[in-house]
Amino acid sequence: MTERKPMSLQRLLDMHASGDKIAMLTCYDAAFASLLDEAGVDVMLVGDSLGNVLQGQTSTVPVSLDEMVYHTRCVARGRKSAWIIGDLPFDSYQASPQEAWKSAAALFKAGAHMVKLEGGGWTAPVVRYLTERGIPVCAHLGLTPQTVTMLGGYKVQGREDAAAALMKRQAQELVEAGAQMLVLEMVPSALAAELTQTLGIPVIGIGAGVGCSGQVLVLHDMLDVTPGRRPRFVKNFMQGGAGSVQEAVRRYVGEVKAQTFPQDELHGY
Ligand code: KIV
Numbered sequence: 001m002t003e004r005k006p007m008s009l010q011r012l013l014d015m016h017a018s019g020d021k022i023a024m025l026t027c028y029d030a031a032f033a034s035l036l037d038e039a040g041v042d043v044m045l046v047g048d049s050l051g052n053v054l055q056g057q058t059s060t061v062p063v064s065l066d067e068m069v070y071h072t073r074c075v076a077r078g079r080k081s082a083w084i085i086g087d088l089p090f091d092s093y094q095a096s097p098q099e100a101w102k103s104a105a106a107l108f109k110a111g112a113h114m115v116k117l118e119g120g121g122w123t124a125p126v127v128r129y130l131t132e133r134g135i136p137v138c139a140h141l142g143l144t145p146q147t148v149t150m151l152g153g154y155k156v157q158g159r160e161d162a163a164a165a166l167m168k169r170q171a172q173e174l175v176e177a178g179a180q181m182l183v184l185e186m187v188p189s190a191l192a193a194e195l196t197q198t199l200g201i202p203v204i205g206i207g208a209g210v211g212c213s214g215q216v217l218v219l220h221d222m223l224d225v226t227p228g229r230r231p232r233f234v235k236n237f238m239q240g241g242a243g244s245v246q247e248a249v250r251r252y253v254g255e256v257k258a259q260t261f262p263q264d265e266l267h268g269y
Helices: 009-018 030-038 063-078 098-110 123-133 145-151 161-177 188-201 245-258
Strands: 022-026 043-046 083-087 116-118 138-143 183-184 203-206 213-217
Touching: 009 022, 009 245, 022 116, 022 245, 030 043, 030 063, 030 245, 043 063, 043 213, 063 083, 063 098, 083 098, 098 116, 098 123, 116 123, 116 145, 123 161, 138 245, 161 188, 183 188, 188 203, 213 245
Parallel strands: 022 043, 022 213, 043 083, 083 116, 116 138, 138 183, 183 203, 203 213
Antiparallel strands: none
């Protein structure tokens, strides 16, 4: 296989502008980082979902910054060209922009190229603080797992007119504050498509329809190794004849690029 050029923020912005779909997966260790990279994944998210899928926790809340730093370091060692996003865990950025800076810098030093944080409104000044000082930020709106208790459970967000208007306003504020990517989780497809067309930054969907700039899934979900019920937006890529994990990941990348995954009628809201 020919060597891929290292992914850059500019290239991700160009992919969004030209409509080339971005394939993102979560990743937590060096072995999978190497496999995902060779299978053509553009972006690896060291997600705090590792609390659920690696640690067996019932939520992402217990995950610590030290754990995120450790896993980011592991992924960075296995990576050749994919862009790495490190998730800021619960209680590492809420208290102040200064606290967020310390946490983001720790992930950055561990090898992340960008950090992700959840929520809108109060997060805009935090995003501004980090981006003005040189750390790229991916925002995350819709279903935000760290605050699922406040949201009343794992539910679609932005269905009602007022909620959709609030999400649009918060997304715009985050872009104005300097966010250069946005993850939308469990958001109606039409709203996600509208945000993708209007915001000017890559919008990565998870349960947000095919109209986004790209897609992300939790690795263990798409490989069907997560115990229990899967959310509607997950597709099992080991099904249908993938003879290996590598092949399943290649299929995921291929389907995201060809826009055959997700299918709104099967995986959307
Ligand atoms: O932690 C994670 O894996 C995430 C994705 C679900 C987007 O935030």
